[in-house]
Amino acid sequence: MKKINFLRYNSTIIRTFCKCALVVVGLFVLSGCTKNFQNMNTNNTGILDSQLIPNHNSIGLYYPGMQQNIFGEENDYQLIQNLNSDCYAGYYMSPNPFRGNINNQDYSLVDGWNSDIYTVYYTRIMGVVQTIEKKGTRTSTPDFWAIALMLQVQAMSRVTDYYGPIPYSKVGQGATTPYDSQQSVYNQFFTQLDTVVTTLEAYTKANPGAEPFANFDMIYAGNYTEWIKYANSLRLRLAMHIVNIDPITAKAQALKAINDPGGLITVNTDNAGITGFGYHNPIWLIGTSWTDLAVNASLTSYLNGYKDPRESQMISPATSPSSIAGQYVGIRSGTPVSAKPGYNGYSLPNFNNTAQYTPMYLMVASEVWFLKAEAALRGWTTESAQTDYETGINTSMSQWGVSAGSYLTDNTSTEADYVDPQTPSTTAPNASIKAVSTITIAWDAAATPEKNLERIITQKWIAMFPTGGWEAWTEYRRTGYPRLFPVVVNNSGGDISTDLQIRRIQYPSTEYTGNAAGVAQGVQLLGGPDKGGTPVWWDTNKGQATPKNF
């Protein structure tokens, strides 16, 4: 009897217990507890692709980002251009002793800086172009596709000129990405520019005045006829890059560009500059807020020696130390700048003209005139090389709002010596140096083509300041001009010759860790060690003492 009671009592409890357990388990299973998990784990301040359908944002909004990433915002611009080619081109030198003066500016290549180049160009441009392609843009909106290709060529031409062989044709197709030879990359550029020009010419013919890209255009406000000029001018620039290594292709492509009915960038209103969409001039920011840049001694030495009318518009005088206050004095590349009170008072860009929203120019009309001058000098066209040269200078003068005066006939002024008042008193070796160039300004029809080429490239170099450091370094390596001061201190550990100067940038370590097979093939295609001293494909001058361009 007692036992039965116990069992009955127990079974009640067990039943109650089981019911409770069932309720709990049921709550989990039946109410689909985890069904809100995906919602919770989606960032509510992010944007889903589906939310971008209105206003064609799902394609168009990719373009402002791509355009501004050709230069990058200030931190990217600083790493990918300002502390790299801007310095190697003799435009800038930082007064800030980054990494204790052991950095790219004195040839100790910083992997973290160089990795950023790949990050910016592959993730924010190449990757984006592929995304745009995957959305069917090539067929649905071919004009948008043409702009995407144009931006890709513009951006990736910078990358290949830094490194040589790069991943290009096979990007985004697998876990490892094969490298293309630089020659192959250039040939692809020319083919892609064909697509750009024919597509846009067909579109403007079919839809005169239509500007569907206006909402996303940071360069030409949707005007495709300007984009065609830009595409032709870029073709001319790229053609000239390869003139020493592949003169036949170079000439053919140059003539294709010059003879295209769409025309070239010839006046300053055609200049291709990035502005708008909240993008601010990174040079202005780095110079004013971060005080991380000053102009280079090479630049001030030429402008001083030439008594260049553009000088006061381009740059501002030094403020300290007092011995140079009021003069235009830059800092020589590779100067150990740690000494206090430092180099902060040296010449800066003139921030009234390189201001907060001043466009960042990818290409200016004067550059195109100098390219045409070189084409004429090489006998490819019947134009007068001298006229093109002088038009180039005048176009640049007018870009800076000054007149040339007697500049074009000045046949005596040459680069000035450079004196650094702070050496050798605090640091050695002495940064002061005698002028390395004897080239004058005035065209000399009697001079050798080599001499006149030096004249053209030197003037092109001045004209491409303040944003054209990337192209200026390419042209310096191709032609050997303008003659630039070597680095004061060389921390490359023997990888890069002080006299021959730096020839390229090393591949980022992320490629060695994440794309080892690809980069190994890249180094093989490069034909030399993956160092800053190895010349790229088109670099036949290799920094030799006497450049040979003819």
Place this chain on the structure above:
Amino acid sequence: MKKLLPLILLVPCIAFGANSHQKARVATRTKTGTSLNVPNAAAIKGVVKDETGTPLAGVTVAIKGTNTGTQTDVNGAFTLNAKPGDVLSISYIGYTSKQITLGSETILTITISSNTKSLNEVVVTALGVKRSEKSLVYANQLVKGDELTAVKTDNLMNSLNGKVAGVDISPSTSGPGGSVKVILRGSKSATGTNQPLYVIDGVPMTNTSNYNGQPNSTYGGSPDGGDGISNLNPDDIESITVLEGASAAALYGSQAANGVILVTTKKGKEGTATINLSSSYTNNTISYKPDFQNEYGVTVDPTTHLKGTTSWGDKLSSPVVEDNLSDFYRSGNNFTNSVSLSAGSELAQSYFSYANTMANGVDPGDNLKRNNFTFRETGEFLNKKLIVDVNTNYINQKIMDAPGEGFYYNALTGLYLYPRGQSITPYKQNYEVFDPTRNLNEQNWDANEDIQQNPWWIVNRNPNFTNRDRLIVNSTAKYTVNDWLNFQIRGNVDRVADSYQQNDYATTNAVLSPSVSLHPPAPPLSNGSFTMNQQTLTQIYSDFIANFKIPLKGDFKVDGLVGASITDDNTVGEAYGAGLGLYIPNIFVEQNVVTSNGLASASSNVSTLPSNHSQIQSLFGSVNLSFKNWAYLTVTERNDWSSTLSFTPNDSYSYPSVGLSLILSDMTKLPDVITYAKIRGSYAEVATPVSQYTTNPINSFGNAGSVTFNSVYPNPLLKPTNTKSKEAGLDLRLLDNRLTYSFTWYKSNSYNQFIQYTPPASTGYTTGYLNAGNIQNTGIEMLLGFDAVKSSAFRWNTNLNYSFNHNKIIELNPADPTTPVVLTGFGNNAYESVLATGGQYGDIYGYTFQRNAKGQIELSSTGAPIQNSTAKLLGNPNPKFQIGWGNSFDYKHFSLSFLVDGKFGGQVLSMTQMLLDSYGVSAASGAARDAGGVVVNGVDPSGKTVTKTDAYAWYSTVGNRGGIGEAYMYSATVVRLRSATLGYTWPISNSAIKSLKLSLIGSNLIYFYKKAPYDPEVTMSTGNGLGGVDVFNAPSTRNVGASLDVTF
């Protein structure tokens, strides 16, 4: 579960109902206390003593089955109205309860014995479950509330420092209200938190900081965001139990992988009504200063004759000793007052407390005000079958002018680097001067550098304000079905509302407070800036547990629990103005923030912070099997569902634990000297999910309406990190419990670390996440306690704790073994903190001297050392082992206790010293100049041996911000007198005052050993990074004061 939540939220309502019921009961009890309506009762007097004859104060004496009760006074005496036949129930924490049936006697002497002897001590374990100490299969350490409150500190976790083996506690450098880094048995997670889980009364607590969080670079910036544990009122805490291992915590799930700190709070006690007043005051002064030189003055430009910012100038004709630091630092103080009221009958107990903390930091302007309100009510219903317990806490904390950490917004950079030989006083009096061209006051400081400003400008013109309002409501209902089954349902809401504001006045340094181009090309104007953020975190936790004890006859017993829980964290907030500027100077209102200044990456003056919403749902169970009360086996299993792993197939995962303990002293006959011996061993796994949003990367907003398209490589196979840990231990009590010894060995391996990697850029993605790696921690912990003297007049207890931990990074990303996980990047400075394969957690990397084959330092032609361009391992900041030695002495009414502790091994980097050297203000830079240069074993570019090199060339290179860290590594070993108290308990006893105790207290009193130029224990960040680096860290303070404790 959704349906369960409203149900749980009902519980507080029920509990408050119980509370109103309770008020009436308290009133009744007061009446009975007068004994007017109990005709046969007579006054019974008695004394309660321990086994040594020492009177015990505060012992609860109650008449069973009634509401009548009292507590003993300081002499152990009590008076109670009772009648013969009543059963007196005598209870006291740490002692075995006793029941005495009254006879005719009216004067009693009652002896109770400490329950260490009985060894049936009850320990609060996971989920608030009470278990006998014998049955525990893992190590745990208990710290009683009075140990925490004896010497009050800014953050109550600091009071644990040195007292518990296996716990590494590092206070932050950010003054009152700063957070604390607590690491139990070494860091385990590469990217997630390594701090333990805090659990209050069985419910996990959020230890959240405000939106600022912790600094993540040597630049620092905004002050420490505080932590959650520091908000609590230490006087509310009954005890803290530290469960270092994962097995102790398997039932808490993911968050407990780093160990658990269980906080048990006070509640009203049955049969007593007491009021306790506690007041404590400490005076805090900096306990060390850097060494400065006084012989050489400011650097003067030879051509301009302008003064520079460094002190590499000419030798002063007579040394000018300026103690700039004394002009700046003040005496800080901490004044804490609390009152608690506790009362209870058999059926309901109430506890109310209020605490007020006012603290001033040693930095002028820095102050904290905190108010804590606690109300706890426990009620018993349905013939005691239902117990409802509701605990409500409201906390308000305001901090003003918390000092900046790192280079930015830190007053100490300007203060320390100010050129020697000249007085800083003019800059103190006139930290701003009128600028007629702008018609406003502008900052008065010579050096225009981002890393330094006028110290008083920072204090007065870069003020910051932190406010926290926090409400914690915790309710439990427990229903006992019978003696083998009970159900418990619990709900907890913790709502933390934080706001932070920083006002930068016009002419604050441009890097910190951007200038605004209102009318380009007019030059940009420094108009000041305004940063504000507001964030509210709501954590809802609830669980349901069924506890069972299967009634078995014989030697085997089985008990256990099954349960389900849900933890839901949701943080919402907004941020304003960061990185922008102001239209009109010095008006700190949102409307005045410019919409875009074209600077930096600041995109918008208002931004919605991502709502961090995550949820974990769990089912768990635990079964304990015991045999003859000397063998205990515990098995647990838990399954979690985590929202952060949604979009993967791995959002449901489970993990087990198993453990065994054997009471050798009960198994067999041991020598008499051994009172108790236990061995234990356990194995546990804990899985920790990945960070939020990483399984579903999407696009985000960029500048001015632009879209930043996703650049994170989507990994659909992310899974949780899995920590597998083993431990084994031994507990011994010898010599009739006078000597206790405990030993634990452990080893834990954390696999599948959540690691960020950089996919090759040619993939089009910049960031990827994967699971890989293995971080191992092995170590031992030992505790030794000895009641050295145990007479009735004099008692001396001494105890020693020792712990050793060795961390090893066995593997990270196997596809990329040479790339470390960077905790803190260089950012152009000299310090990097990483996890590298083969290294230890938080290894410090930096630059070294370039040496020739003979080991000589290579010098440039100026005599400056040449720096290696690749960073190398310089050391690891974690202590190798720690020792704490505590002593307490009681002699009659006096008590004295002190704690000495040491952290041994490890190296730290002082960037402060680097900068003091390179600016030429340090004593070392002066001495080197006096000596004609720095003594080196060097070689010049021509290969000639150099024995002495120019002081300026040397120090300006090695001490540069990106300089040679190798020269600035110091031993992190530090041994100190952590705390000391001297107390006197007044021998008074009357109806009004039950006890009165006055103590002299002190903490961080003496450094017995310290070789680093700062206190290597303090940390700039309580996150994973910035370990072992001094970037103008505020000096530790020496705290001396008094406390008063009165019980009515």
